[in-house]
Amino acid sequence: MELFDILLSASFWAAAVRIASPLIFATLGELICERAGVLNLGIEGIMVIGAFAGWMAVYLGAGLWAGVFVAMLAGMAFGLLHATLTVPFGLSQHVVGLGVTLLATATAAFAYRLSLPEVTSPPRIEPFQPWPIPGLADIPLIGPALFAQTPLTYLAFALIAVVSVVLYRTPLGLALRAAGENPASVEAQGLSVTALRMGAVIVGSGLMAVGGAFLTMSAFSSFFFEMVNGRGWICIALVVFGAWRPGKAALGALLFAAFDAGQVRLQQTPIGAYVPYQVFLMVPYLLSILALELMSRRAEVPAALMVPFNKGER
Amino acid sequence: MRLEPIANPSALRRVGLPAAALALTVLAASLLALLAGADPFATLGLIVKGAVGSRFAALETLNRATPLIFTGLAVAVAFRARLWNIGAEAQLYAGAVVTVLLGTGALPLPPALLIPAIALAAMAAGALVLLGPVLLKTRLGVDEVVTTLLFNFIMLLFVSYLLEGPMKDPLGMGWPKSPALEASARLPRIVTGLRLHWGFALAILAALAVWVVQTRTTLGYEIRAVGLNAEAARFSGIPVGRVMVKTALLSGGLAALAGFSEVAGLKGSLTLDLSPGFGYAGIIVAMLALLNPLGVVLSAIFVAGVFVGADSMSRAAGVPTYIADILTATALLTMVLALRLTTMRVRWR
Numbered sequence: 001m002e003l004f005d006i007l008l009s010a011s012f013w014a015a016a017v018r019i020a021s022p023l024i025f026a027t028l029g030e031l032i033c034e035r036a037g038v039l040n041l042g043i044e045g046i047m048v049i050g051a052f053a054g055w056m057a058v059y060l061g062a063g064l065w066a067g068v069f070v071a072m073l074a075g076m077a078f079g080l081l082h083a084t085l086t087v088p089f090g091l092s093q094h095v096v097g098l099g100v101t102l103l104a105t106a107t108a109a110f111a112y113r114l115s116l117p118e119v120t121s122p123p124r125i126e127p128f129q130p131w132p133i134p135g136l137a138d139i140p141l142i143g144p145a146l147f148a149q150t151p152l153t154y155l156a157f158a159l160i161a162v163v164s165v166v167l168y169r170t171p172l173g174l175a176l177r178a179a180g181e182n183p184a185s186v187e188a189q190g191l192s193v194t195a196l197r198m199g200a201v202i203v204g205s206g207l208m209a210v211g212g213a214f215l216t217m218s219a220f221s222s223f224f225f226e227m228v229n230g231r232g233w234i235c236i237a238l239v240v241f242g243a244w245r246p247g248k249a250a251l252g253a254l255l256f257a258a259f260d261a262g263q264v265r266l267q268q269t270p271i272g273a274y275v276p277y278q279v280f281l282m283v284p285y286l287l288s289i290l291a292l293e294l295m296s297r298r299a300e301v302p303a304a305l306m307v308p309f310n311k312g313e314r
Numbered sequence: 315m316r317l318e319p320i321a322n323p324s325a326l327r328r329v330g331l332p333a334a335a336l337a338l339t340v341l342a343a344s345l346l347a348l349l350a351g352a353d354p355f356a357t358l359g360l361i362v363k364g365a366v367g368s369r370f371a372a373l374e375t376l377n378r379a380t381p382l383i384f385t386g387l388a389v390a391v392a393f394r395a396r397l398w399n400i401g402a403e404a405q406l407y408a409g410a411v412v413t414v415l416l417g418t419g420a421l422p423l424p425p426a427l428l429i430p431a432i433a434l435a436a437m438a439a440g441a442l443v444l445l446g447p448v449l450l451k452t453r454l455g456v457d458e459v460v461t462t463l464l465f466n467f468i469m470l471l472f473v474s475y476l477l478e479g480p481m482k483d484p485l486g487m488g489w490p491k492s493p494a495l496e497a498s499a500r501l502p503r504i505v506t507g508l509r510l511h512w513g514f515a516l517a518i519l520a521a522l523a524v525w526v527v528q529t530r531t532t533l534g535y536e537i538r539a540v541g542l543n544a545e546a547a548r549f550s551g552i553p554v555g556r557v558m559v560k561t562a563l564l565s566g567g568l569a570a571l572a573g574f575s576e577v578a579g580l581k582g583s584l585t586l587d588l589s590p591g592f593g594y595a596g597i598i599v600a601m602l603a604l605l606n607p608l609g610v611v612l613s614a615i616f617v618a619g620v621f622v623g624a625d626s627m628s629r630a631a632g633v634p635t636y637i638a639d640i641l642t643a644t645a646l647l648t649m650v651l652a653l654r655l656t657t658m659r660v661r662w663r
Contacts (some may be wrong), residue, residue, distance in 0.1 A: 013617055040457065081647075091650050094398050094459065098597055099647045106639030113634035114350055194315075233463040240457070278475035285464045285471075289450075292461065296454040313315040 006265045013145035017153060020257035024156040026235040027249045028163050029207030031193035034239055036200035037180035037304040042082045043099025043208050044232030045104030046075045050209025052108035055216035055223045058125045069214055075209020078104050083201035087194050090308030109225055115206050122222035128152055150218045163246045176200055180302035183309040193309045237288035241295050244302060260284050317658040335648035342644045348531045350633040357631050364626025365619035373510045379618035383517035384572035385596025387524050388609040392565040394605050395537045397558055399444060401462030402569035403593025404469035407513055408443045409436035409570025411473060413577040414584045417499030424496040432499060433574050436506050440570020441563040448562035452555040474586055492584040500581035513575030520568060524607035598646045617642050
């Protein structure tokens with residue numbers, strides 16, 4: 001019974017769309033990297049640095065959009081580091097990715113303590129407010145879910161279309177996908193695999209950081225050390241679940257967010273009195289593992305994912 | 315640019331480049347100190363002094379190195395077979411949970427039997443935690459990086475449930491904390507009065523044992539063969555799936571010993587902050603040691619020294635203690651690059 005009440009409430013769907021937004025940014029970012037042939041395990045740390053940098057910029061007086069831009073630049077900087085080590089130098093993408101995550105997380109923590117040594121409760125900023133779209137926002141159920149969100153959510157959904165079009169309808173997208181499938185063919189066309197892959201990792205990392213910034217600038221208004229809490233790893237699972245396609249991956253993010261919004265609401269029902277809250281909190285991670293299992297047989301992994309390319313080597 | 319292999323790297327290259335990586339790390343430390351408004355030389359001096367400046371400091375460093383040796387070995391064993399076990403954190407907590415479960419009166423045994431029994435049970439629990447992801451990998455081809463990472467979060471929530479529910483200390487004043495281990499289940503100190511406990515000796519023994527397995531046994535040979543080229547290993551008749559599972563059991567068991575030794579040797583009970591990321595730091599330890607089990611001991615002591623030294627420096631000089639995390643991550647990234655450049659030369663077109 002409670003389940004139906006939850007599914008019919010507008011706040012549930014609005015929450016699902018809100019929870020999906022940062023995941024969509026970061027999942028699209030990871031997808032771009034992987035489509036070009038680079039697994040970016042820096043995602044978790046890059047989301048942390050994005051969450052911190054965007055929030056800090058606004059805390060220091062910058063506008064909200066300037067904050068988003070700062071977050072993106074911070075993410076791109078760590079993306080550049082990741083790309084330099086993994087693409088031209090061909091170092092292990094596992095080791096470098098985890099190293100970038102550790103470095104970015106530590107940098108955010110260090111900078112936070114350095115700039116706010118004394119605070120005990122995290123300071124707040126004035127986050128993005130919802131922009132209800134006149135007319136559409138009044139539609140029952142769908143209106144509040146889709147048309148009364150913050151601008152960053154609209155941006156996330158617009159990006160799904162942009163990434164799809166660029167990947168499948170432009171020469172750049174074709175070259176990018178080829179870099180992840182058959183890099184030698186890209187090189188044969190006179191294009192640089194190194195440039196394509198580095199560009200993909202840098203842009204993708206920028207998107208991950210904006211996903212992190214969504215947490216501090218749209219979902220909450222403060223920065224906490226543990227706030228990303230594995231969302232980056234979940235996004236890597238979502239890319240696999242979406243079979244490396246932007247639309248499917250975003251759909252996966254929405255589905256996932258709906259479960260997440262559902263478990264929070266189920267905790268408030270009589271079921272929550274019997275089941276420990278930790279079980280509800282485990283649901284997102286368990287779902288991600290389940291999704292990986294379900295997709296394992298049908299996965300269309302980019303053929304050159306995690307295979308470094310060294311020109312002139314066969 | 316492209317990379318060309320160097321047939322015989324010179325001694326200068328093999329020593330100079332890793333030294334340059336360390337120099338770069340020290341440079342990063344100086345810059346961070348400057349950023350924090352402290353004197354770089356004084357800061358570095360305080361880190362070194364805090365890590366090895368006194369008997370107390372040195373023993374504290376060895377204490378902190380103990381769990382890092384175990385998680386570093388766990389990662390080294392797994393990475394050697396290209397099994398990407400990023401879940402040492404979860405396996406550590408599994409070992410800690412079993413230690414509390416058996417060490418609080420469930421097993422009526424004398425210490426000489428009780429402690430080994432608990433250690434073995436802890437290892438089994440850690441191995442079991444990694445068995446799931448590795449079976450998903452060998453049976454379904456599910457990438458173990460993500461599953462082991464996600465298991466870290468699941469395990470932490472499970473421990474949180476235990477500490478607030480069935481395993482909660484009734485005398486804990488409401489804190490999520492387990493009851494204390496019985497005296498018979500605690501690892502004694504090596505030197506009376508000082509904090510260093512026998513977990514450190516056990517860690518050294520574990521490193522030696524892993525070294526023997528890797529260099530003197532068929533399994534060690536098979537692990538290396540699978541890691542170098544799984545296809546070729548399969549072709550030559552090595553059961554790749556079974557080697558992966560054995561590697562995982564060994565790796566998970568080693569990581570669990572970190573949890574066992576922290577609870578039985580140092581803390582005496584289980585809390586949610588038992589591990590400040592020992593599982594993740596184990597990756598740095600293993601990579602800095604080039605996955606060599608004896609090297610793991612040295613690199614664990616180095617990484618522990620940076621953390622212990624930074625803690626004490628932070629109190630004196632006011633540079634945030636997170637400098638240690640930045641430095642160890644920097645050391646990892648610069649070191650893997652330096653090692654690549656010892657065997658490869660950069661050619662600009």
